Amino acid sequence: MPDVKIAEALLMDTTGAAGERMHALIASLYPICRSITGDGLRETLARIGERIPLAISEVPTGTPVLDWTVPREWNIRDAYVKSAAGERVIDFGRHTLHVLNYSVPIHARMSLDALRPHLHTLPDQPGLIPYRTSYYRDAWGFCLAHNDLLKLQAGEYEVCIDSTLQPGSLTYGECVLQGETEDEVLISCHVCHPSLADDNLSGIAVAIELAQRLMAQPHHFTYRFLFIPGTIGAITWLARNEARAPQVKHGLVLTCVGDAGAFTYKRSRRGDAAIDRAVAHVLAQSGHPHRIIDFFPYGYDERQYCSPGFDLPVGCFMRSQHGTFPEYHTSADNLNFVKPAALEQSLDMLCAVIDVIERDGVYINLSPKGEPQLGKRGLYEGLGAGADRRQYELALLWVLNQSDGRHSLLDIAERAAMPFSLVARATDALEKANLLKRSDTT
Numbered sequence: 001m002p003d004v005k006i007a008e009a010l011l012m013d014t015t016g017a018a019g020e021r022m023h024a025l026i027a028s029l030y031p032i033c034r035s036i037t038g039d040g041l042r043e044t045l046a047r048i049g050e051r052i053p054l055a056i057s058e059v060p061t062g063t064p065v066l067d068w069t070v071p072r073e074w075n076i077r078d079a080y081v082k083s084a085a086g087e088r089v090i091d092f093g094r095h096t097l098h099v100l101n102y103s104v105p106i107h108a109r110m111s112l113d114a115l116r117p118h119l120h121t122l123p124d125q126p127g128l129i130p131y132r133t134s135y136y137r138d139a140w141g142f143c144l145a146h147n148d149l150l151k152l153q154a155g156e157y158e159v160c161i162d163s164t165l166q167p168g169s170l171t172y173g174e175c176v177l178q179g180e181t182e183d184e185v186l187i188s189c190h191v192c193h194p195s196l197a198d199d200n201l202s203g204i205a206v207a208i209e210l211a212q213r214l215m216a217q218p219h220h221f222t223y224r225f226l227f228i229p230g231t232i233g234a235i236t237w238l239a240r241n242e243a244r245a246p247q248v249k250h251g252l253v254l255t256c257v258g259d260a261g262a263f264t265y266k267r268s269r270r271g272d273a274a275i276d277r278a279v280a281h282v283l284a285q286s287g288h289p290h291r292i293i294d295f296f297p298y299g300y301d302e303r304q305y306c307s308p309g310f311d312l313p314v315g316c317f318m319r320s321q322h323g324t325f326p327e328y329h330t331s332a333d334n335l336n337f338v339k340p341a342a343l344e345q346s347l348d349m350l351c352a353v354i355d356v357i358e359r360d361g362v363y364i365n366l367s368p369k370g371e372p373q374l375g376k377r378g379l380y381e382g383l384g385a386g387a388d389r390r391q392y393e394l395a396l397l398w399v400l401n402q403s404d405g406r407h408s409l410l411d412i413a414e415r416a417a418m419p420f421s422l423v424a425r426a427t428d429a430l431e432k433a434n435l436l437k438r439s440d441t442t
Helices: 006-010 017-029 039-049 112-118 146-151 197-214 232-240 274-286 340-359 387-402 409-416 420-432
Strands: 055-060 073-082 088-091 106-111 156-166 169-177 184-190 222-228 248-254 263-266 290-293 314-318 362-365 404-408 436-438
Touching: 017 039, 017 197, 017 340, 039 055, 039 169, 039 197, 039 222, 055 232, 088 146, 106 112, 112 156, 169 197, 169 232, 184 197, 197 222, 197 248, 197 340, 222 232, 248 274, 248 340, 263 274, 274 290, 274 314, 274 340, 274 409, 274 420, 314 340, 340 420, 362 387, 387 409, 387 420, 404 409, 409 420, 420 436
Parallel strands: 184 222, 184 248, 248 314, 263 290
Antiparallel strands: 055 169, 073 088, 073 156, 106 156, 169 222, 263 314, 362 404, 362 436
16 A cells, blocks of 8 residues: 555645636636537547546447447537527527537528427526437427527527537547556546536546546556546446456546535445445545435436446445536536535545545554553653544554454444544554554455
8 A cells, every 4th residue: 555645645735726726627618519429528528638648539430338329429510590680599609508419400491389399498497598418319409598488579580500410439538547456446527518517517627636636646546537428428438348347446426516515425336335435434524514325226427337237336426416406407507606615625525535445454453462552652642632632542542442354444433433534644653653564354
């Protein structure tokens, strides 16, 4: 295991600059029209590749991937609805959400009655543009605020979607940071949504910052960061990496990590995987409001990694849970909705989780008969110690008592209701005093 204290190295930026950097990156990516294939996706991956090493894969249309097939590639240049007076009453140039994602091309004139079935709104949120897609069926349409729909007058409209849907490829990116072992930690985020800051871009920004920090110091595990289109991207990666999948020992899907809501963690299908315990412990010790929810087969790509044929230990790390907040999949999920402080707080939680999985292990007390005398080793001050020192000394005693070759550091932290970092610090001190050694069985 690396000697470096992982959490301290990862949490090297406490000035708030990381949050500002992540928010600035989100702002730069926000205008790009992304989808599950196409040039917007490639442009996004190229921007990611400017910040971390990224291997790009192109998988041709028609390639069988498990029970699916890689779809045709979609690209769009322009789209609008013009009134008889020539005014663009709906304009893709003003917001990428205005077009039904994956719309087939069309250029026609039609009445409002004929156009109406192709217009999508949110009557209960009349000021917002919805996000809608048509990935696996040929269709076309526009999305707009319901208030704007009510303003449209009867008459003829010019309708144009300048798009292509033709054979091409599906694109995804991987950043692999080699560790001391081939065992992997998988960090996955979807890169297919247009102009949605929290659901999509926040996960990308936090993943990049996390990768940059991991690149700066040694680590035990190999880290694989996946930037993939949702559902079909994860299925494609799994189909092409079935032999590698068992190397994944821990995994997280990142999404909706930039809003100010309470943290939410969705457990893996296993429910008691090491990553589930690590995240639950970090959140419990953080003092921040949070929820732990059980796995269910809907949501993001955790449902692909956790499908029964793979059953990987992958959970989903969020702040506000998808589908539960009014901004979700609407134009209100914008640059004002994500906050630099929330992004940085999410990053801090993930750094603490990595500290747990990197440093956890089983140890053996080398002086197990009675308590060893800690005072003569400079490890114990006793009654004159302050509260922080007394807590640290209690951690020393917990580690000594439970280090019987059967209990891990996370076991000890959970039983003692102490932060893992404190237990790990006590373990380091006891190792240096030759009172503890790591078990060869872990």
